[in-house]
Amino acid sequence: MIKIAEKTFLVTGAGTGIGYSIAQCLIASEARVVLHCNSHVEPAQKLASEAKTDCVVIQKDLSQPQAGQELVEEILNLGYSLDGVVNNAAIMTELSLDDNPSVWEEKWLKTLEVNLIAVSSITRRAIEHFKSKGGGIIVNISSRAAHRGDTPEYIHYAASKAALSNLTKSIARNFAADGILAY
Template identity: 45%
Template structure:
C-alpha cells in the first residue's frame, strides 16, 4: 500500500524536489502552494485558519488517510533592526505564522489523526542551519522560527514515540533555490561560498533525498533526529 503524504510548499525548490523523490518511490503525494493546481492544494499559510483548511482538503484528497506530513513551506524575508516598530512586528508576525505556527497547526492535526487511526505516522519538518547557527542581522525572526521548529520536532518525538508517531527535522544550509539565489546575490556569493568547506550550496535533490528517507525508510529508533545538510559550514 503506497504511503499517503502531504508536502507543503511543494511548487518549487526543495518542496518540488521532495514531491518528485517521493513519487519516484511510489508514494501518493498531495502538494501545497499559493493556489490550486494539478496535485496541489492552494492555501495562504499567512492566514491563521489556512493550515486547518489545508489539512482537511488534503485528507479528503487522500481518501481519509495521511501517513506522512512534510512541513516545507516557509518565507525568508528580511527586516532591519531599525525599521519602524509596526514594520518590525509585522515581519515577525508573518514569518512566525508561516514558518512556525502553520507548521505547528499541521503537526497538531497530524498527531490527532495518527492517534485516532492508531497506526502511527511520520512528520518531517524542514528547518534550517539558522536554528543552531543563527542568521543575518536582518533575519532574527527567520532563525527564531526555525529554532522553534526544531524544538517542536523534538517535543513531538519525545511525546508520542510510544504511539508510533515519529518526528524528524532536516536543517539545510543554503540550497540552490530561487530564495537562496536572491540571498547569495545580495550578500556577495563568493564570500558566502568561502564559508562552506564543500565549496558549494546544496542542491534541492540532496535535501529531498534526506526527507524521503525520513518519510519512508528511517528506522523508528531515529525519531527525534535532526539531520544537517550544510556542506560543513556549521558542524555541531
C-alpha cells in the same frame, strides 16, 4: 526501512526548491502526494500532471489564521488518509532595525505564522489523525540558522526555525509510543 509506495504524504511548499524535490522523490517512490503551494502553483500542477501516482495540488496561504488546520481538513475531506507530512513551506523576508516598529512586528508575526504556527496546526491535526490509524511520520524542514543564528536582517527567520526544531524534538519525545515518528 519505511516503505512509502502507496502511502499518502502532504508536502508543504512543494511548488519550488526543497519541497518540489521532496515531492519528486516521493512520487518516484510510488507514494501518493498532496502538493501544497501558495504562489508557485504552475510547477506543482505540472509535477502532479506528470506523476504516475495519485497527486493533487492544494493552494493555501499559510500566513492566514487557521490555514494549517484547514489544509489538513481539506485533504481528509478529499478522502485521503495521511501517512506522512513534510512541513517544508517557509518564508524568509528581510527586515531592518531601521524598519518602522509596526513593519518590524508585522514581519515577525508573518514569519512566525508561516514558519511555526501553521506548522504546529498542521502537525496537531496530523497527530490526531495518526493516532486514529496507529502512527505516521512528520518531517519538519529546519535550517542551519536554527542552530547558529543569522544576520540581523534574518533573526526572525532564525528564531522561527529554532522553535521549529524544538517542536520536532518535543513531538519525537512525546508521541513515539503512538507510532508517530518526527524528524
